[in-house]
Amino acid sequence: MGDLGDHDFAGRRYQMEEKPHRRILFIDAYDSFTCNITALLRNTLGVEVDVVHMDLKSFGTDQEPWSMQEFRERLRTYDAVVCGPGPGSPLNPKDVGVFRQVWDAADAETVPALGICLGFQSLVARFGGRIRKLKRGLHGMVREIEHTADGRDIFKGVQPFKATLYHSLCADIGQDHVPEELWQSGAKWEVTPDAPELLPLAWATEDREDGSERILMAVKHAQRPFWGVQYHPESVCTEPAAHAILVNWFDFVVAWNQSHRKGFDADRTPFPRYAELGHRSDDIYSQLLAVFMGRGMALKRNHYSYSQVQIPDGIDTADVAEILQQGGRETVILDSSSAGKRDPLATTSIIALDVDAAPKFEYRAKESQVHIRQGGSVHRIAAPSDARESRRFIWEALAAYQQLQYGSSTIDAPAACKFRGGFMGYLTYEMGYNALDAEEVPVRQPSSRPDLCLAWVQNSLVISHGTRTLYLQTLNTADEGPKWLEKTMHKIQNSPIWTRQSQHTAASSIANGLVAENVRVRVTKPDAEQYEEKVRRCQDAIAEGESYELCLTARTTMERPKCTSVPRYQRQAAGATMEEMMPSSPWDIYKTLRTRQPAPFGSFIRLGSASLLSSSPERFLSVNGQGLCEMRPMKGTVRKSKEVSTLAQAELLLHIPKEEAENLMIVDLVRHDLHSVCGHNGVTVPELLKVEEYESVFTMITVVNGQHPARDARELKACPFEILDAVFPPGSMTGAPKKRSCEILRSLEGSERMLYSGVVGYIDVMGQADWSVTIRSMFRYDDDAEGHEEGGASTEKWFIGAGGAVTILSTPEGEREEMMTKLAGPLGVFCDAA
Numbered sequence: 001m002g003d004l005g006d007h008d009f010a011g012r013r014y015q016m017e018e019k020p021h022r023r024i025l026f027i028d029a030y031d032s033f034t035c036n037i038t039a040l041l042r043n044t045l046g047v048e049v050d051v052v053h054m055d056l057k058s059f060g061t062d063q064e065p066w067s068m069q070e071f072r073e074r075l076r077t078y079d080a081v082v083c084g085p086g087p088g089s090p091l092n093p094k095d096v097g098v099f100r101q102v103w104d105a106a107d108a109e110t111v112p113a114l115g116i117c118l119g120f121q122s123l124v125a126r127f128g129g130r131i132r133k134l135k136r137g138l139h140g141m142v143r144e145i146e147h148t149a150d151g152r153d154i155f156k157g158v159q160p161f162k163a164t165l166y167h168s169l170c171a172d173i174g175q176d177h178v179p180e181e182l183w184q185s186g187a188k189w190e191v192t193p194d195a196p197e198l199l200p201l202a203w204a205t206e207d208r209e210d211g212s213e214r215i216l217m218a219v220k221h222a223q224r225p226f227w228g229v230q231y232h233p234e235s236v237c238t239e240p241a242a243h244a245i246l247v248n249w250f251d252f253v254v255a256w257n258q259s260h261r262k263g264f265d266a267d268r269t270p271f272p273r274y275a276e277l278g279h280r281s282d283d284i285y286s287q288l289l290a291v292f293m294g295r296g297m298a299l300k301r302n303h304y305s306y307s308q309v310q311i312p313d314g315i316d317t318a319d320v321a322e323i324l325q326q327g328g329r330e331t332v333i334l335d336s337s338s339a340g341k342r343d344p345l346a347t348t349s350i351i352a353l354d355v356d357a358a359p360k361f362e363y364r365a366k367e368s369q370v371h372i373r374q375g376g377s378v379h380r381i382a383a384p385s386d387a388r389e390s391r392r393f394i395w396e397a398l399a400a401y402q403q404l405q406y407g408s409s410t411i412d413a414p415a416a417c418k419f420r421g422g423f424m425g426y427l428t429y430e431m432g433y434n435a436l437d438a439e440e441v442p443v444r445q446p447s448s449r450p451d452l453c454l455a456w457v458q459n460s461l462v463i464s465h466g467t468r469t470l471y472l473q474t475l476n477t478a479d480e481g482p483k484w485l486e487k488t489m490h491k492i493q494n495s496p497i498w499t500r501q502s503q504h505t506a507a508s509s510i511a512n513g514l515v516a517e518n519v520r521v522r523v524t525k526p527d528a529e530q531y532e533e534k535v536r537r538c539q540d541a542i543a544e545g546e547s548y549e550l551c552l553t554a555r556t557t558m559e560r561p562k563c564t565s566v567p568r569y570q571r572q573a574a575g576a577t578m579e580e581m582m583p584s585s586p587w588d589i590y591k592t593l594r595t596r597q598p599a600p601f602g603s604f605i606r607l608g609s610a611s612l613l614s615s616s617p618e619r620f621l622s623v624n625g626q627g628l629c630e631m632r633p634m635k636g637t638v639r640k641s642k643e644v645s646t647l648a649q650a651e652l653l654l655h656i657p658k659e660e661a662e663n664l665m666i667v668d669l670v671r672h673d674l675h676s677v678c679g680h681n682g683v684t685v686p687e688l689l690k691v692e693e694y695e696s697v698f699t700m701i702t703v704v705n706g707q708h709p710a711r712d713a714r715e716l717k718a719c720p721f722e723i724l725d726a727v728f729p730p731g732s733m734t735g736a737p738k739k740r741s742c743e744i745l746r747s748l749e750g751s752e753r754m755l756y757s758g759v760v761g762y763i764d765v766m767g768q769a770d771w772s773v774t775i776r777s778m779f780r781y782d783d784d785a786e787g788h789e790e791g792g793a794s795t796e797k798w799f800i801g802a803g804g805a806v807t808i809l810s811t812p813e814g815e816r817e818e819m820m821t822k823l824a825g826p827l828g829v830f831c832d833a834a
Contacts, residue, residue, distance in 0.1 A: 021047065022079045022250075023077070024048070025052065026052075026084055027097070029088070029095065030740065033232065033737075035676045037082070039675045042680040044247060056070075079264075081112070082119070083102060083114070083122060083123070085117030087118075087548075088118070089131065090121040095118070096122050099118075103226065115229070117229075120218075123228040127195060128194055128198065131170070133544075136809075137542055138165040138167060138808075140660070141164070142162050142163065145202050145203075148201075154218070154220070154248040161241035164235030164668075166235075168545050169544075173198055173200065175192070188200060197221055200216060200219055218230065225256045227252075235668050288400035291381055292404050304420060304473065304474070305473070305474055306414065306473035310469060312498065317349040317351070322569045324488075329606065330608075332457070332605050333350070334349060334760070335349050335602040336465060336601070337594040339600075346600040347465055348416065350419050353461065359455070360454065360608070362450035364450050364452075365430055365434040365441070370394055370397050391725070401456070416462060421474070422457060423454040423764075426452075426454075426605060426612060426755060428450075428754050429753040431758065448783070449783070453607045459473075459475075470492070472492070524559075531554055531812075534552055534748050535816065539808060547737065548735065550745060552805075553753060553802060555800070556800045556801075558778075558831075559795050565583070586604075586613060586780075589613060593615050597826070597829065598615070598695050599616055601773075602615045603616070611781075612774065615777065616777065617697075618634040620773045621724060621727060621759075621770075623723060626716070627707060627708035627716055629769075631673075631674065631703075631706075632701050633730075634700070634701045637698070637818075638699075639696060660689055661809070662805045663702055667704060668736070669737075670727070671704055674705075674706035679709050684705045685704050687702060688702050689702060708722070717766060718767065729742075729758070758773075776826055778798050778800045779798065779799055780796060800827055802822040
């Protein structure tokens with residue numbers, strides 16, 4: 001293949017100005033890092049990259065699956081093919097699909113190929129190697145990659161580097177049969193009798209209790225244009241020097257094609273291109289607009305107006321909510337309750353007003369219609385019959401309604417008002433089923449509970465905690481808006497709470513013993529032994545290569561006498577005694593939660609039959625008005641104590657391989673999710689593995705940013721729907737790869753997570769959005785089957801979810817303790833306040 005010579009790898013790309021662009025086909029094995037690799041290939045090589053799943057289903061498009069004949073014909077039109085990483089075993093045809101067809105192609109049909117991780121193992125297995133388990137998996141571990149001093153083949157000119165590993169299976173070409181003396185003298189770089197067609201190019205060595213383990217990191221085929229690497233070149237923690245190997249590889253690809261594929265450049269037959277990022281379906285969109293208008297849903301209340309006032313000392317978000325009689329009816333409050341703790345993320349609280357009268361969009365994953373509930377009426381809008389459009393249907397419906405209500409209007413609002421009206425509500429964890437093919441969706445019990453419930457909010461208020469300013473705002477007619485503002489502001493400023501600067505909190509009531517002691521709360525916690533057994537089963541799946549990390553959770557049930565009372569502040573205003581108000585309303589429980597566990601992304605939601613009380617520290621996704629989005633995956637937590645009271649002490653405990661690996665795996669997953677919608681140049685990581693301090697814990701976070709490629713104002717306003725669809729469910733609550741991990745967790749957990757592990761937030765009329773992960777929360781549904789105590793009194797059920805990320809380095813006892821630690825906070829609040 002010739003000597004590559006010296007190369008300047010920095011920024012060098014293949015820019016074919018007069019010939020067709022170089023093209024690579026990436027075969028995806030349903031991995032959650034695929035888009036990171038394709039972005040790296042595009043950015044490093046300047047090539048076009050098309051993606052198809054290993055079972056020949058299309059990737060993120062509305063194309064039909066390929067036939068095997070189409071695959072063979074189209075494969076010939078590419079410069080090269082990359083067989084990517086993924087869950088499972090290279091020995092299982094269901095896990096690798098058409099990888100084998102790439103390696104088995106006849107000489108005349110051979111296309112240069114690179115295998116990565118699972119693809120690498122598939123290459124080795126095809127040409128004589130064995131596949132075995134590592135002594136201990138290396139998911140999310142960063143290791144030195146050893147290659148020859150002269151840097152042979154694709155490693156020529158490459159500086160030493162460290163790379164991220166994501167594997168528990170190992171390619172074995174007989175390396176353990178080589179005596180240590182011969183190994184150190186250079187035998188490691190020679191072919192072995194077990195796999196004589198494979199030339200080893202790189203190794204890693206892992207210290208074990210019984211010595212060191214030799215792990216093959218890269219190979220090339222002796223005669224055919226096939227290469228493979230075990231490590232992940234695309235990981236955020238893989239050093240940039242590793243990218244030079246891709247440039248070397250593609251040099252070999254071009255040279256091989258020139259000498260072995262005569263007439264290749266002239267024989268490229270394009271096939272239908274993938275849908276462009278950010279390009280929306282005008283057909284669905286137009287149909288939905290027509291439906292909304294035909295049903296009289298074009299309100300045209302698109303005049304924005306606001307007024308503002310300084311908040312007196314001693315008044316917080318909960319006080320303002322009570323002034324406006326929130327908490328007893330349908331309510332959406334996004335509450336930065338940790339603002340008083342100088343939390344830099346706790347900048348803004350939002351209270352939706354007049355939610356009872358607002359239209360609510362309700363949708364159950366994979367169902368064929370969306371329900372729009374308003375007052376006593378329900379509009380049902382059917383999804384297109386074309387199954388390829390079904391995933392996008394709900395997001396197109398929301399975007400079309402947003403466009404219809406506000407169109408191309410602009411808003412001159414205060415900078416502090418990121419939300420100016422629009423959609424507010426929740427998505428359950430099971431909304432993630434919407435991304436699955438119909439045959440992959442598990443059988444679910446019939447239910448009227450939606451997986452998505454969003455209210456269209458026209459009247460709201462925003463509290464800017466930094467300036468202690470309250471902004472009252474409305475989307476209404478030019479005549480009605482100012483009248484509503486004047487009336488509502490008068491109510492706020494003339495309230496006794498506002499004028500007396502109330503210091504009352506639910507927590508102080510409890511401390512003073514005002515909660516009746518005879519409130520019966522029956523708690524059913526997860527069984528400790530069963531949970532530890534599930535942790536072991538997670539680790540078995542990880543050791544088999546089925547997942548890199550599994551975010552296992554368990555549900556706790558609390559049963560108490562049914563609450564029929566209104567919030568305490570309303571009963572006090574009516575002159576009722578404290579004893580007459582038991583058991584506590586959801587609002588009163590939430591006030592205790594926000595006081596004991598203040599957080600930047602707290603929420604109180606009453607929509608339909610659902611009640612959700614959350615004190616979440618984790619932002620899931622935010623999007624600004626220019627399409628710039630931010631995600632903050634949070635993994636690695638230590639509770640504050642006498643032994644761990646400072647940030648420096650927490651960093652010592654959290655900056656260890658296990659904790660960093662947990663975070664890194666989700667970071668790489670989040671980067672993939674954002675690349676899928678923001679494009680190959682649109683994703684950055686400004687903060688990596690940073691420890692932050694909260695009221696009761698220290699937590700490790702990473703910040704990942706993405707820029708959506710919206711092309712016009714309409715797409716810019718609608719892009720949060722597309723981004724939310726692409727990144728949901730939160731990777732910090734699933735593990736990686738996301739699809740296979742969710743399947744494993746579903747079988748282990750045995751029940752739906754419902755509101756827990758979903759998200760809460762908003763998408764406003766101008767395309768800004770902010771969503772948090774629903775953790776450290778409790779919830780219930782009014783339509784849960786009621787039980788009865790011995791005396792015949794009705795009871796109600798509440799639920800708390802808690803869990804943690806299981807890796808190969810976890811211990812069952814440690815994971816059970818982490819789950820119980822996370823459970824303790826909200827459960828203690830409920831038992832004290834309920």
